[in-house]
Amino acid sequence: MKLALTPVSAGRSAARWVVLVGLLMPLGVVVMPTPSSAFAGPDDPGWQRYQQRFVLAEGRIIDTANADVSHTEGQGWGMFLAVQFGDQGTFDRLWQWTEAHLARSDVDLFAWRYDPGTTPHVADDNNATDGDLFMAWALQLAADRWEDRRYAARSESIRESIRDHLIVNVGGYDVLLPGLQGFRHDGFADINLSYWVIPALRDFAARYPDEPWQAVIDSGHQLLERAQFGPKGLPADWLRLQRSGELTPALEWPTRFGFENVRTPLYFTWGGLRGVDTLEKIARFWDQPAPPAWIDVRSGETASYPLSQGGLAINALLSGRPWAIAKIPAAEENYYSATLLLLARVAASQLSLGAR
Numbered sequence: 412m413k414l415a416l417t418p419v420s421a422g423r424s425a426a427r428w429v430v431l432v433g434l435l436m437p438l439g440v441v442v443m444p445t446p447s448s449a450f451a452g453p454d455d456p457g458w459q460r461y462q463q464r465f466v467l468a469e470g471r472i473i474d475t476a477n478a479d480v481s482h483t484e485g486q487g488w489g490m491f492l493a494v495q496f497g498d499q500g501t502f503d504r505l506w507q508w509t510e511a512h513l514a515r516s517d518v519d520l521f522a523w524r525y526d527p528g529t530t531p532h533v534a535d536d537n538n539a540t541d542g543d544l545f546m547a548w549a550l551q552l553a554a555d556r557w558e559d560r561r562y563a564a565r566s567e568s569i570r571e572s573i574r575d576h577l578i579v580n581v582g583g584y585d586v587l588l589p590g591l592q593g594f595r596h597d598g599f600a601d602i603n604l605s606y607w608v609i610p611a612l613r614d615f616a617a618r619y620p621d622e623p624w625q626a627v628i629d630s631g632h633q634l635l636e637r638a639q640f641g642p643k644g645l646p647a648d649w650l651r652l653q654r655s656g657e658l659t660p661a662l663e664w665p666t667r668f669g670f671e672n673v674r675t676p677l678y679f680t681w682g683g684l685r686g687v688d689t690l691e692k693i694a695r696f697w698d699q700p701a702p703p704a705w706i707d708v709r710s711g712e713t714a715s716y717p718l719s720q721g722g723l724a725i726n727a728l729l730s731g732r733p734w735a736i737a738k739i740p741a742a743e744e745n746y747y748s749a750t751l752l753l754l755a756r757v758a759a760s761q762l763s764l765g766a767r
Contacts, residue, residue: 451760453498457739457753461492462501465746470504471512471525476745481525483513483542488750490549495757499557502549509546519572520591521546537590540577541606543569544587548611551618570615578623582656584630585623599653601661604638604646605674607631609682610758628682634658635679635689640666641708644692648672660708668693669705669714673722676729677751681758690729697726720744721751733759 451458465472465485472485486509493502513521515536523539525532550566553559577588581600587607588594594601609628616624637658638646647660648671660666676693679685696702703713704722718726720741727735736756740749 451496453496453501455496455738457737457756458492458496458498460739461749461753464740465489465749466501466505468504470501470506470508472505472746474746476747478526478528480527483509483521483523483539483546485542485746485750486513486521487542487545487549488754491545491552492750492753492757494549494552494556497556499553502553506546506550518576518591519568520576523590537592540573540587540589541608543573543577544606544608544611547573548608548614551614570619574622578627581652582654584634584652584656585626586630586634586652587627599651601663602634602650602652603648603671604631604635604650605648605671605678607635607675607678609678609684610761613682631679632684632687635675635684635687639689639692642711643696643706643708644689645696645706645708646672646675646689646693647708665707666709667705667707668696673718673725673751677725677755677758680729681762685729694726694729698730702726719748719751721748721755724752724755728755728759728762733763 465475466489467473471481472489473479473481474485486505489505490502490509493499493505509521512525513523513533515522515538520538520543522533522536523542524535526534547566547569550562550569554561554563554566573587576591578585579588579595579600580586581595586600586602588600589603589606607627609631612624612628612631615622616628634650634652635646638650640647640660645668647664647666648669649661649664651659651661653659676690679687679690684690696706697718701717702722704716704718705714706712720737721744724736727733736759737752738756740752744752
């Protein structure tokens with residue numbers, strides 16, 4: 412029987428990735444690495460540099476490219492990374508600050524943005540589903556690693572809120588709404604495939620097979636296959652899914668593949684879905700000396716500046732070159748790029764471990 416992952420016509424990137432993960436998918440069955448396996452210790456130089464630059468003493472991760480605001484995405488990423496680096500002290504500081512400042516009172520989700528320069532600091536209590544998803548996953552992994560039932564209980568409540576309030580069927584697909592408010596409309600929903608954190612969804616699907624996580628993974632896989640727009644066949648960051656099943660770039664956002672969707676190749680590759688043809692088209696687009704940070708999928712206009720160090724790390728993972736992922740974020744890289752770099756390091760390590 413043919414392996415589920417085989418090199419496609421472009422060849423090089425898909426072939427390298429098969430070498431990286433070996434026989435992760437024999438006979439079409441995905442064998443995921445253990446999500447809670449830490450690959451480095453708290454003294455790792457990259458993790459140390461990250462904390463020095465982006466983690467405040469009280470446990471708030473700052474977005475250095477955006478007036479030092481904080482997001483649930485950043486808190487969730489930081490919590491996840493703290494588990495991977497075996498740093499329970501930092502994990503607790505991040506989680507306690509998040510609970511104290513961003514937890515909603517009506518549902519077990521979190522306000523997406525904290526701005527230290529405004530009063531109130533939280534002006535919008537809408538959530539961001541990717542941040543909530545990472546926090547739920549990180550708490551479960553922390554419970555596994557440090558055997559603390561309090562983490563597991565809080566993970567369960569967040570996971571159940573995501574399940575009950577943010578998974579909806581639109582056009583025959585089980586999709587993740589990006590937030591509670593503003594994304595589901597009469598006859599359509601606006602979605603973002605970079606919110607499909609595939610390794611987290613796989614972990615939940617394995618632990619809770621009666622819940623709809625596998626259906627969400629399958630729908631994300633199918634939608635990414637369809638999300639090919641313009642002459643290069645690239646996905647727009649934001650998509651509009653009609654009740655009829657029609658999929659187009661969303662109207663209210665620039666029709667770019669870029670800042671948001673740079674995470675999609677990371678999450679789908681990390682989650683064992685590198686064989687999606689759309690990812691191969693992204694690999695082809697990035698296969699140039701200095702790939703631009705974004706491209707308008709319809710007009711072909713590109714950014715005047717190159718992909719960040721974090722984006723290049725994701726490109727290295729996508730194209731099967733884990734050795735090209737830097738270990739330490741460069742001094743000039745902002746919070747977003749530095750976080751993507753560390754996540755790519757974790758993904759490459761877990762994929763390599765899974766292939767042994």
